[in-house]
Amino acid sequence: MNQTNKFEIQLSSISNIEIISLNGYLDAHTAPQLEKIIQDLMQNNKYKIIVDMKNLDYISSAGLGVFMAFIEEIRDNGGDIKLAELKPKVYKVFDLLGFPILFKILPTIDEAVKQFEPN
Amino acid sequence: MIIKIKYNAIICKGCRIDELSKIRTFIIKQAIQYGFTDDEAQFIALATEEACTNIIKYSYKFDQTKDIEIVTYKLNEFFVVEINDEGKPFDPNQIDKIDINKIFRERKRGGLGIPIIKKIMDEIEYLPAESNKKKNSLLLKKLIPSN
Numbered sequence: 001m002n003q004t005n006k007f008e009i010q011l012s013s014i015s016n017i018e019i020i021s022l023n024g025y026l027d028a029h030t031a032p033q034l035e036k037i038i039q040d041l042m043q044n045n046k047y048k049i050i051v052d053m054k055n056l057d058y059i060s061s062a063g064l065g066v067f068m069a070f071i072e073e074i075r076d077n078g079g080d081i082k083l084a085e086l087k088p089k090v091y092k093v094f095d096l097l098g099f100p101i102l103f104k105i106l107p108t109i110d111e112a113v114k115q116f117e118p119n
Numbered sequence: 120m121i122i123k124i125k126y127n128a129i130i131c132k133g134c135r136i137d138e139l140s141k142i143r144t145f146i147i148k149q150a151i152q153y154g155f156t157d158d159e160a161q162f163i164a165l166a167t168e169e170a171c172t173n174i175i176k177y178s179y180k181f182d183q184t185k186d187i188e189i190v191t192y193k194l195n196e197f198f199v200v201e202i203n204d205e206g207k208p209f210d211p212n213q214i215d216k217i218d219i220n221k222i223f224r225e226r227k228r229g230g231l232g233i234p235i236i237k238k239i240m241d242e243i244e245y246l247p248a249e250s251n252k253k254k255n256s257l258l259l260k261k262l263i264p265s266n
Contacts, residue, residue: 005140028172029137035228058161061169061235065228089158093165096238097231098219 005058009037017048017116019109023055026063035066038081042070047079050112054085059093067103080104084112128190133183136175139168142189146200149191153198154264166239166259167200169232170211178206188254197242197260208247208255211236 005025012019018041026034041049051067071081082104086094094100106112129145131138143164150160171187179185188203211233237243242260246252 025140027136027139027168028176029139060165060172061231062172062228064231068231069228089161092158092162093235097234102219 007033009033011037014109014113016046017050017113018046019050019052021052021055025058026056027058027060028062031060031062031066034063035069038066038070042074042077045077047074047077048116049074049079049081050109050116051081051083052085052109053083053087053090056087056090059090064094064097064099067099071103080116082106082112082115084109127192128188131171131187131189134171134175134179134185134187135183136172136181139171142171143168145189146191149200150198150261153193155198155261156264159261159264162239163198163200163259163261166236167202169236170202170257170259173209173211173232174202174204174206178204178209193263194260196262198263200259200261202257202259203254204257205248205254208245210245210247211257212243212245 005027007022007024007026007030010021010023012021020034020037022034024030038049041047067081074081083094084106085108086105091105094103094105104112104115106115127149129142131142146164146167147160150163151157155163167189174187175181185205190201190203192199192201214233236259239261240259241262244258244260246256246258248255
């Protein structure tokens with residue numbers, strides 16, 4: 001049997017955009033860690049967020065729920081949460097509930113950054 | 120938490136959310152044996168995890184003296200994941216179809232588990248505990264691939 005699945009979060013930024021990089025398993029046990037990171041960013045008036053999911057192996061409804069909880073407040077403040085580099089198996093979970101209509105999902109971080117640039 | 124695995128059954132004594140990955144691994148192995156692809160097996164494991172998370176959070180309220188027992192088997196054309204618990208009965212079939220835009224507007228972070236289970240599984244049957252049956256049983260059914 002596997003050990004408890006790991007989960008790690010790394011923060012970085014490109015100009016005024018915050019990049020949250022997720023690694024491992026985002027489920028009911030680990031989702032509060034992501035929730036805290038997003039809350040901290042919002043408290044510091046950082047509302048332009050890209051979530052880098054290239055190393056995310058698993059997401060459950062608790063992970064989806066974190067994005068649902070904050071997205072509207074973030075957009076009300078002129079920002080957004082854009083999701084980038086999802087593995088196909090992670091994308092399929094987002095797709096189950098129609099999330100691609102609600103969230104901008106981009107193939108690369110660069111394309112997600114461009115979405116924040118003024119036209 | 121103590122996990123006991125016996126062929127097609129897993130008993131989780133004092134089940135904790137941080138160890139549900141063990142149930143996930145068990146279900147994936149079982150589903151693959153019945154001919155599901157890796158992706159399908161992972162989805163069935165996700166549905167099982169969502170059901171167990173709901174039991175631990177809402178029915179047991181994190182009470183670690185309670186157990187969850189999961190049995191997998193074939194019933195007619197279905198692969199069945201039977202989840203037995205000793206909490207307050209709750210039939211997920213009572214939950215209406217999800218309105219994702221409503222959850223979005225209301226800034227809710229919960230309520231997505233049952234919609235995920237319903238999207239993944241083909242049939243859901245719920246048998247609440249009765250006088251001659253101590254545990255609630257949730258049967259998550261998925262049609263077994265024909266080839």
